[in-house]
Amino acid sequence: MLSVHDIRKLDKKVATCILDDELLSLTTIKHDHQVVVGSQSGALYFWEWGEWTKVKDKWVGHPSSVDTLCKLDEDTICTGGNDGLLRLVSVSPQYQFEGIIGDHGEDFPVERVRLSHDGPLLDEESSPICLLGSCGHDMQLRFWDIGYLYGPDSDQSDDGTENDDRNNDSTSTKKRHDSSSSPKTTTMAHAKFDSSDVNLDGLLAKNHAWAKSITDEDPNFFKKMALGQSPKILWIGCSDSRVPANQVLQLGPGEIFVHRNIANVVTHTDMSCLSVLQYSIEVLKIEHVIVCGHYNCGGVATAYSRKQVGLIDNWLRNIKDVYRLNESKVNSEKEESERLRRLVEFNAIHSAQNVCYSTIVQDAWKRGQKLTVHAWVHDINDG
Numbered sequence: 001m002l003s004v005h006d007i008r009k010l011d012k013k014v015a016t017c018i019l020d021d022e023l024l025s026l027t028t029i030k031h032d033h034q035v036v037v038g039s040q041s042g043a044l045y046f047w048e049w050g051e052w053t054k055v056k057d058k059w060v061g062h063p064s065s066v067d068t069l070c071k072l073d074e075d076t077i078c079t080g081g082n083d084g085l086l087r088l089v090s091v092s093p094q095y096q097f098e099g100i101i102g103d104h105g106e107d108f109p110v111e112r113v114r115l116s117h118d119g120p121l122l123d124e125e126s127s128p129i130c131l132l133g134s135c136g137h138d139m140q141l142r143f144w145d146i147g148y149l150y151g152p153d154s155d156q157s158d159d160g161t162e163n164d165d166r167n168n169d170s171t172s173t174k175k176r177h178d179s180s181s182s183p184k185t186t187t188m189a190h191a192k193f194d195s196s197d198v199n200l201d202g203l204l205a206k207n208h209a210w211a212k213s214i215t216d217e218d219p220n221f222f223k224k225m226a227l228g229q230s231p232k233i234l235w236i237g238c239s240d241s242r243v244p245a246n247q248v249l250q251l252g253p254g255e256i257f258v259h260r261n262i263a264n265v266v267t268h269t270d271m272s273c274l275s276v277l278q279y280s281i282e283v284l285k286i287e288h289v290i291v292c293g294h295y296n297c298g299g300v301a302t303a304y305s306r307k308q309v310g311l312i313d314n315w316l317r318n319i320k321d322v323y324r325l326n327e328s329k330v331n332s333e334k335e336e337s338e339r340l341r342r343l344v345e346f347n348a349i350h351s352a353q354n355v356c357y358s359t360i361v362q363d364a365w366k367r368g369q370k371l372t373v374h375a376w377v378h379d380i381n382d383g
Contacts (some may be wrong), residue, residue: 002037002045004052015052019045025068027077029091036091038066038079044095059095062087063356063365068113070132072149078132080110083366086134086144100368101132101144108138231257234280236273236351237292238264238299242380245292257284263299264291265318266351268358278360287370289355293348294378300344319343322350348375 002017022040028049029036034056037045042062045055064081071077075092084104090096104110113134132144194202214221231254235245239260246256259276266273280286293300302309303319323330326346333339352375355361364371 002047002052017047017052017055019055021045025066027069027071029071029077030074036069036077038062038069040065042066042081044079044089044091046091059091060353062089063362065109067109068111068134070113070115072115072132072146076149078113078115080113080134080136082109084108084110084136084138085365085368086110086113086132087365088149096374097365097372099370099372100365101146102134102142103368104134104136104138104140104142106366108136110134110136225254229254229257229284231255231280231284232287233257234259234277234284234286234289235292236260236264236266236276236289236355238262238294238297240294240297243292243294243378248292248378248383257286262312262315263297263303263319264293264348264351265299265315266291266354267318268354274358274360277355277358281360281364281369281371285369287372289352289361289371289373290376291348291352291355291374292376292378293344293351294380295341295344296380297344297347300347301340304340304343319347322347325350345377348377351375 001019002023004015019039021043023037023045024040025038026035028034033049035047035049037047039045042060042064044059044062044066046057046059047054048056062079062081064083064085066079066081068080069077072088075090076098077089077091078101079087079089081087084106085100086102086104088098088101090098113132116131116133130145130147130150132146133141134144135141197203211222233249233251233255234257235249237243237245237258237260239262245258246252249256257276257280259273261270261273268274277289280289299312299316300319302312303316304323306320323343323346326343330339330342330346333342352373355373361371361373
């Protein structure tokens with residue numbers, strides 16, 4: 001239960017909101033216009049200031065109880081849970097884990113976490129200094145230097161010219177893809193398969209031409225590829241031929257580990273998907289899992305239509321369950337096309353949640369492994 005009191009008046013209760021969850025911690029964000037509350041279930045609840053009788057939003061992606069939390073900036077919080085981990089969580093523009101800040105140990109829940117009141121300072125070399133303090137059941141007060149999260153937002157490049165990209169990435173800790181690590185891929189948006197090429201000789205010829213163009217640019221490229229892979233991204237997407245991961249993200253070979261199936265479904269019984277997930281996290285040490293759906297998805301449309309089409313009905317049952325869980329929200333849209341778009345979004349979110357709930361990801365987070373799970377939707381109409 002969330003109770004709001006006016007401390008200027010003795011025993012004056014302003015409002016109460018009753019939830020089927022135990023609320024443990026809270027802080028304000030968005031310049032005190034919103035309140036975020038952590039719970040025993042791990043869900044984060046959000047209220048608009050002054051609108052206490054109804055929850056504005058709820059995020060269920062946190063893998064442990066949220067025993068304590070504090071604001072790092074208006075869009076970012078730090079949470080402490082019963083698994084002993086301090087997590088960096090973005091609450092805007094979308095809810096997602098950004099990484100692990102610290103670890104008290106698996107058997108030592110975090111009881112309190114606070115940011116230094118002075119906020120980020122600059123040392124003599126203009127490097128940010130910011131301390132985060134936490135205490136837990138290990139009976140230790142720990143301090144974490146999180147100054148790296150507050151890197152200076154440089155408005156100028158090294159040559160003194162103004163940087164036009166400064167507004168495109170407000171978080172200094174987000175890594176950019178180094179396009180120099182692999183040759184740029186050529187866009188093949190208009191390349192068509194020749195159906196008369198029954199022996200696929202034309203495809204082999206195109207492969208040889210592509211390999212030559214790559215080696216002309218970097219003679220050692222394929223030799224380096226043969227030594228191994230170290231992608232940082234796992235892409236779980238739909239089998240639809242219109243959504244190729246590397247082209248959509250404009251990344252070269254070796255940059256994305258890919259698993260695809262009909263309608264980007266993730267279930268706890270799909271050994272193929274779970275094997276890919278385990279290998280990518282435990283062996284390749286990927287840092288991001290992207291579950292990407294797409295509008296105009298045939299699998300989602302078939303599940304929504306309630307028509308029986310054969311064997312695949314067993315697979316589409318998963319999407320029907322997503323519809324059942326979100327039926328009122330989907331049906332709130334007046335147009336059927338909009339209802340289908342909403343179902344596509346809920347399906348991607350549901351699959352991403354199942355990734356988070358898997359023992360593979362849970363164990364990775366317990367180890368303190370840097371790992372963020374994203375739910376995306378690609379719009380084929382505009383790319």
